[in-house]
Amino acid sequence: MSDKNFYITTPIYYPSGEPHMGHAYSSIIADIFARFKRLEGFNVMFLTGTDEHGLKMQREAEKKSIDTKRFCDELSEKFKGLSKTLNLSNDDFIRTTEKRHFNAVNEIWEKLLKSEDIYLSKYKGWYSVSDEAYYDEDEIETKSELKYSKVSGSKVEWVEEESYFFKLSKWQKQLLEFYSENPNFILPASRRNEVVEFVKRGLKDLSVSRTSFSWGIPVPNNSKHVIYVWLDALTNYLSALNFPNVNDNKYIKFWPADVHIIGKDILRFHAIYWPAFLMAAKIPTPKRVYGHGWILSDKKKMSKSIGNILDPVEIINNYGIDQLRYYLVKEVSLGNDGNVSLKSLTDCINNDLANNFGNLCQRVFAFVNKNCESKIPHCKEFKDSEKKLSNEIINKLKLLKDLINKQDLNTYIKEVINFSFNTNKYFNDSKPWELKKGNEEKMNSVLYATLNQIRCISILLFPIIPISSEKVLKTLGIDNKDFKIDNIKKINFLKSGTKIKKIDILFKKIENDN
Numbered sequence: 001m002s003d004k005n006f007y008i009t010t011p012i013y014y015p016s017g018e019p020h021m022g023h024a025y026s027s028i029i030a031d032i033f034a035r036f037k038r039l040e041g042f043n044v045m046f047l048t049g050t051d052e053h054g055l056k057m058q059r060e061a062e063k064k065s066i067d068t069k070r071f072c073d074e075l076s077e078k079f080k081g082l083s084k085t086l087n088l089s090n091d092d093f094i095r096t097t098e099k100r101h102f103n104a105v106n107e108i109w110e111k112l113l114k115s116e117d118i119y120l121s122k123y124k125g126w127y128s129v130s131d132e133a134y135y136d137e138d139e140i141e142t143k144s145e146l147k148y149s150k151v152s153g154s155k156v157e158w159v160e161e162e163s164y165f166f167k168l169s170k171w172q173k174q175l176l177e178f179y180s181e182n183p184n185f186i187l188p189a190s191r192r193n194e195v196v197e198f199v200k201r202g203l204k205d206l207s208v209s210r211t212s213f214s215w216g217i218p219v220p221n222n223s224k225h226v227i228y229v230w231l232d233a234l235t236n237y238l239s240a241l242n243f244p245n246v247n248d249n250k251y252i253k254f255w256p257a258d259v260h261i262i263g264k265d266i267l268r269f270h271a272i273y274w275p276a277f278l279m280a281a282k283i284p285t286p287k288r289v290y291g292h293g294w295i296l297s298d299k300k301k302m303s304k305s306i307g308n309i310l311d312p313v314e315i316i317n318n319y320g321i322d323q324l325r326y327y328l329v330k331e332v333s334l335g336n337d338g339n340v341s342l343k344s345l346t347d348c349i350n351n352d353l354a355n356n357f358g359n360l361c362q363r364v365f366a367f368v369n370k371n372c373e374s375k376i377p378h379c380k381e382f383k384d385s386e387k388k389l390s391n392e393i394i395n396k397l398k399l400l401k402d403l404i405n406k407q408d409l410n411t412y413i414k415e416v417i418n419f420s421f422n423t424n425k426y427f428n429d430s431k432p433w434e435l436k437k438g439n440e441e442k443m444n445s446v447l448y449a450t451l452n453q454i455r456c457i458s459i460l461l462f463p464i465i466p467i468s469s470e471k472v473l474k475t476l477g478i479d480n481k482d483f484k485i486d487n488i489k490k491i492n493f494l495k496s497g498t499k500i501k502k503i504d505i506l507f508k509k510i511e512n513d514n
């Protein structure tokens with residue numbers, strides 16, 4: 001067992017709506033990092049789940065006249081299903097309606113009470129049920145006599161009730177110190193600046209309980225109140241590690257989390273409230289929060305009313321899951337908003353996957369099948385041109401690992417697909433079909449070196465397109481246990497004589513009629 005541990009999480013999703021491209025995006029990104037870290041030999045804990053409490057869920061269930069817990073059970077299943085459809089490699093799926101989660105939230109509450117960070121008072125202000133968030137007067141605008149949050153555009157309602165408060169204001173100084181001592185806590189840097197500016201403007205105490213509805217975790221010793229859904233939800237990252245049992249192996253190995261992957265809209269909760277709650281409860285803070293941008297369709301935020309929603313399940317059914325995973329990370333720059341469309345999806349599948357990587361594998365395998373009795377040929381030694389080819393990847397391994405550690409997926413993917421382009425070029429320029437007539441030894445070296453590049457590129461692509469990469473690696477006789485970044489350095493890893501099985505088309509070319 002390796003002693004290197006890595007804990008990564010997705011946001012836990014509100015299950016009330018249909019799973020959409022934004023959910024798919026957060027999950028796929030996190031899955032790619034989790035898979036890469038496993039290839040590096042880390043023990044990885046990758047968590048996703050559903051956020052099931054709050055007024056939104058209670059109202060939806062009431063509208064449908066269904067028992068709220070039963071309603072949650074059904075909806076949470078849908079999200080579990082999405083995890084499978086997206087081919088996520090999550091190690092656990094947490095639900096905030098589970099007993100283990102209740103225990104963790106209760107403990108956090110008790111700790112905050114004990115440290116005197118919670119007091120009882122009265123809340124008066126604006127609340128958005130859809131965001132489960134409180135907004136200040138200057139964050140509200142009026143449209144046709146209705147009030148909306150300027151931040152998210154969602155409707156807000158006036159709330160006036162007894163409430164427990166968390167002394168967020170008390171933590172302003174410590175938070176600012178924490179951000180400056182941990183400059184990579186919030187990434188990308190532009191988002192860190194936004195958060196720092198917001199905190200500098202001053203923090204108000206935060207209402208952390210509600211009395212006007214009951215669907216939540218009751219406040220210990222005052223069950224008139226339920227705990228604010230964000231204090232409840234954020235704690236999921238601890239409950240999955242069996243907190244409050246701090247002697248539990250999972251907690252010891254994986255806390256503090258290495259990175260919470262989230263969308264930019266929920267940065268305030270993760271980058272301000274979450275570390276403040278943890279500091280107050282004397283629990284170590286996570287190492288990083290990465291706030292990705294929005295996926296836009298027709299350059300606009302996807303919404304039912306505009307009718308520009310791209311359904312991930314429909315796209316997967318039509319184009320394939322590896323294709324969607326590859327496209328989202330190639331097309332959208334992780335920290336920024338990015339536009340997606342069926343036209344750019346098909347262009348990306350055709351250019352990068354069908355014509356480039358897929359074509360490389362298919363033509364080389366076909367050549368070996370035809371000319372080498374379908375076996376990996378024997379290679380006496382790597383000549384300069386073969387060495388140059390394989391060194392191109394080996395010399396960039398450190399850079400590639402650094403890119404992943406900085407969550408710079410776009411540069412990573414561009415580097416990797418470029419290896420495939422260069423290998424195609426090497427194969428063309430070496431003209432093995434001519435070497436066959438009289439220089440079989442050189443032909444074998446060229447083929448061996450090309451197959452070795454295919455092996456290395458497939459390992460590097462495995463986190464992004466796991467199904468296709470595994471197919472290629474299996475064709476080359478590589479076991480799953482040998483899908484490892486370090487094996488890329490071993491240029492003699494392929495066993496000569498291994499039979500190369502026939503492989504179906506990896507990526508079908510798509511007629512672009514959009």
Ligand code: MSP
Binds near residue numbers: 264
């Ligand atoms: N339940 C909270 C998260 C609690 S985490 C302790 C929540 N849920 S959500 O279902 O509304 O959103 C989950 C994630 O989906 C967020 O990271 C959000 O940014 C992401 N996305 C939703 N729509 C999106 C896009 N169109 N594009 C990219 N991601 C967006 O918030």
